[in-house]
Amino acid sequence: MTIKNINRLLIANRGEIACRIIRTARNLGITTIAVYSEADKNALHVQQADESHCIGPAAATQSYLSIAMLVEAATQTKADAVHPGYGFLSENAAFAQALARHNIIFIGPSPEAIALMGDKRQAKSAMVAAGVPTLPGYSGDNQEHDYLIQHATDMGFPIMVKAAAGGGGRGMRLVTSEDQLSAAINSARSEAQNAFGNGDLLLERALTKPRHVEVQIFSDQLGNAVYLGERDCSIQRRHQKVVEEAPAPCLDTTIRTALGEAALLAAQSCNYVGAGTVEFLVDADGRFYFLEMNTRLQVEHPVTEEVFGVDLVAWQIAVAEGKPLPKKQADLMPHGHAIEVRLYAENPTQNFLPQTGKVQRWASQLLPHTRVDHMLFDGYSVTNWYDPMLAKIIAWGETREQAVARLINQIDNTTLLGVGHNLGYLRSIVDHPAFKEEQVHTGFLSQHGLGEYSQQLSLNQALIAANILELLASLHNRPSYLALSHLSQPQPKHWLINDNVYGSRVDARQWKIGKLTVDIDSAEAQPEKFEISNIDLTDERLIFHINNKKLIAHYWKHQEKSTVHVELQLNGNPFTVKSVDPLAGTLTSNTDENCSAPMDGMVVTLLVDEGTHVEAGDTLLILEAMKMEMPIKAQQSGIVSFACIQGEQVKQGAQLATVQPTDSETN
Template sequence: MGDFSKILIANRGEIACRIIKTAKMMGYDTVAVFSEADRDALHVELADEAVCIGPAAVTESYLNISSIIEAARRTGADAIHPGYGFLSENADFASKCNDSNITFVGPSAVAIDVMGNKAEAKRRMIAANVPCIPGYEERDQSDSRFVDAATKIGFPVMVKAAAGGGGRGMRLVENNDQLLRALEGARSEAKNAFGSDELILEKAVVNARHIEIQIFADSQGNTVHLGERDCSIQRRHQKVIEEAPSPVVSDELREKMGAAAVAAAKAINYVGAGTVEFLLAEDGSFYFLEMNTRLQVEHPVTELITGYDLVEWQLRIARGERLPELQENINLSGHAIEARLYAEDPYKNFLPRVGKLLKWIPSEGEGLRTDHGLKDGFEITPHYDAMIAKVIAYGETREDARRRLIRSLNKTVDLGLTTNRQFLIDCLKNETFAKGLATTDFIDKEFPKKRRKKPPLQIRHKILAAALTLHEKRFKSNSLTNNWCSSPISPPKVKLLIDEEPHEFQIELLSTNRYAIDYDTDISIVEILNEDGVNYRISIEEQHLSCQIVHEENCLHICADGLQFSASDITLLSANAASQSADGAVVAPMNGKLLAIEVSEGERVKPGQLITTLEAMKMEHEITSRVSGVVKKIHAKVDDQVASRTILVEIEPDQENAN
């Protein structure tokens, strides 16, 4: 800890960009590190210098301690900010920085080590009289000991990885019959994610809220808290929407939880930024979950309601300064809500998605903020976390912030990539959330898998797709213009695949920018009012709307009314080719590593039976059969790196599946 002049950011994406911004504002030179997959990333452009630290795989790049330390040595960086994730809570990394005379912008290696293990952290908190959930955190990791402990605690229980977070290695167990499989799955996922398969058990607190307290401590022994954040909206135990302050935390409760968080920090002589996470029960009691010894993803909501730059606080503390404020001077004002934009498909059980972000336009306006590391053409790969941006809104009241965030998400353009943007809007509009009543089971209750449906396109969206497809082909591709006709006599039939569903239109060109489109026996007059190649203003039957478009080969990606959809011309394709289905093929839903194959050739399977397990974007994904039949051929083997849509297993369907 001491003075420094050049900061290396050992991270990527939006948090690297965020740190670079504050570091430059404070007068520091900055160094970015990047993997081969991130060579053209935004954080690389923003930094004063940048160093490639290895291949795309995180173990060979962003988790490669020696490569990062060497990058600091080569560039003369005398401080390293780890951001969050990756090495931010790695005690060995903090020690290596100190051994190399590099200031680690974070707590001591000892504090990281203590709080990095949920079992040890919980033992320390019990000793410090911080309220803790009843559970099992002992060193005996045998199945029999866990069975005995779960019976004593009482179901339901949570199985958790002792060495990590982010929902990995975590399982909810409702009864004894589920426990052994949950232990096996959690150990495997924890070992792959954190290098340790140590587990703990905790009593599952029903209808709870996830409340966390932001704390800061300096090297002079001063510790403060900056209020709470409510992080109850989660899927797969990973946060989706966060807000500050919590709609249910009173001033009195805030004081109690803040005091407990400060006590937790003082118990381990903590220095730096940290977050103490609690479960808040219905009766107002709260229990320690864990302490994150780093900056949190959701720190912007605290910044907006306090007016402080938390990265600036981190840097000041790292160079030995006292805390910028005393507890009595810290006040909360207004309300802020953050939504995490993930590259995933909420309508397919939040399956991570990869691909190219063809057009990115973050929304702007009063009270709005978007933290991101994105630009047009950026490739989203399976190597890193699926979160790609954070969209944040601030208002004088919670309702102001909620409405602003909905509009901000509606105006955000993320063409070419499947994201959870519409799902976030649906969550924010939900009555339970609007009333501030959401708990950690909000998504399971309000948006269960069977009822989670993508909002359907309206007729005007399909008409819009047809008009734009013709208009773009007329002006962008002369070779295709001959397929269209300006004669009112028998206009040609055009077949479009709109969001994977075929639709048929008859389109007549009325004038340069006006079209008559016959769809489902109704004729609509469409006029292109103005356009700049991306932004369009369209009139459909005298009703005006704005949209954005971008091309990808024969596909047109469209964003209108906050919805994203695609349109491809399949007029020249045979109906059979357009509707082919591989019902018996078990395919990889995304790029990833094949962890397990659960069947053998000649084996009979049934719908829903587990076939393979794929690891992608730091999560394990079970792939099941859609049909009953016999395994005909296995096309891959365990540990293969497979591409999206690769056929893994071929099943010969039973005759009843063939209709």
């Protein structure tokens, strides 16, 4: 076969995956071409690439999802090949076909393989024909609502309703009883149509606490195929992967081999070329069932790279050029253990609501045997236009125990200030005793109370840190004789954090011997007194002891008029703490009759008519932001009136609807 060298590579993606592809291409001496939307003109992947090309407005449908704009960019920049990364058009057969018509290499499988595996119904039929185990269910052409209800009822519960063209957990609903079924079908179909342009569904038997195990496969154009072990991706929230690791813990050699061979059967069934991932569910008895095949590089590919000592992007490029696979199956021996967590701009304490904001400080001090793939820099603006994943943190160890310890240490040495994130939540998962004891399954988070998240302990620590910073700034800005006078009595202060006002009183009369006392009071808890000592302050970090326990707070502090703003990170948890004037009253939320936007986003649909009577808890509209659909519900019963229209882009805090109680409801 003719070898066609790739000299100019266009990356049809953004964020951390675009930066990661650029890194490998540069090592191979390939010129990299970034594409970007108007919202991404200052993005890190644009800064890192050799060349860049604007492909349209911020909306993904007019830029990163526009086949016409991407093909035009590839032809104008004389690209030899296009790497699609993951997400966006990475599994779009029409995109691969469009590039082929212009003699541009698509770094991925054939359009036929993408189309087959991209349709879960067709893929399941192909797996049955190939002899790969599949879950019982329905994947037929009849998509009538009543027919799906009847078929699901006949199957029995629990079942999984899944988007036929989907991925990433979107368009997927677990149904445990018949009364949930109709709403689940409607909701899954709507989300699938909005996300993938295809509302077709399939039904599958749901397993109880299965493990999600996937196999990395690779095939070249010469007929060679290998599998690079398996990854465990069982730690999931809303069917979205949170923690991934390789190899999968607690699998015996027989099951590992059977999984790898089944994955190769799946790839061979569609003449697959390139990198792919075959995903399985594994039950408690070790039986496994085909779930889906992703015809692209996976988000979690770094753990496989770390365990096998390979560069999968370099492999992709070599295969696309027509070269044979760099290694044979016998050469692929895993070594050690690797774990990855996904850093998201989200608020775990508020149902993981996506967050926006400007990064005030990003720092990730790389420790031995760790890796951070990211898109961040000081001043970067996280918007609502794209997926909220910002980075991936990976650690390798000779043993799983060592990998866990290194990962926790790397999380503790990673700082992100200015935008809400989930680092503290991730730390709580990998530091959990059950995780360390390898008790992983898809129900892990809910079983161990990690489906919700509280920062109460760290909240007190954050308030103490803010008080210390304010005290030290106050002392620094005063002449020495006034500073001593300032310490003659406890200093009261009020702070706003998480929409609640906390009173504090700092008694620094023992400051000369390096101690002080902080009292914290709130409407939600009894007053607490904390003894603080061993305070050490730099421009970026505050170290102090609470009752002889050492704590490190990363911070960024600024002042607007008389208000002090402190961005803090403690134990991975981010806080924004603001000083407030107690005489001015506390900040208040919207009244019950008002429904406001929890973040910037687009109104996807209005679910009730103007002037309709609704009950408390009824869903009024769907807001979409960062690839997530958020139902906006009525807070009380009454007559609804809307302050927005379908398709409108709204800002965080904007009033979306008002529910006005009737006379009978107010009496």
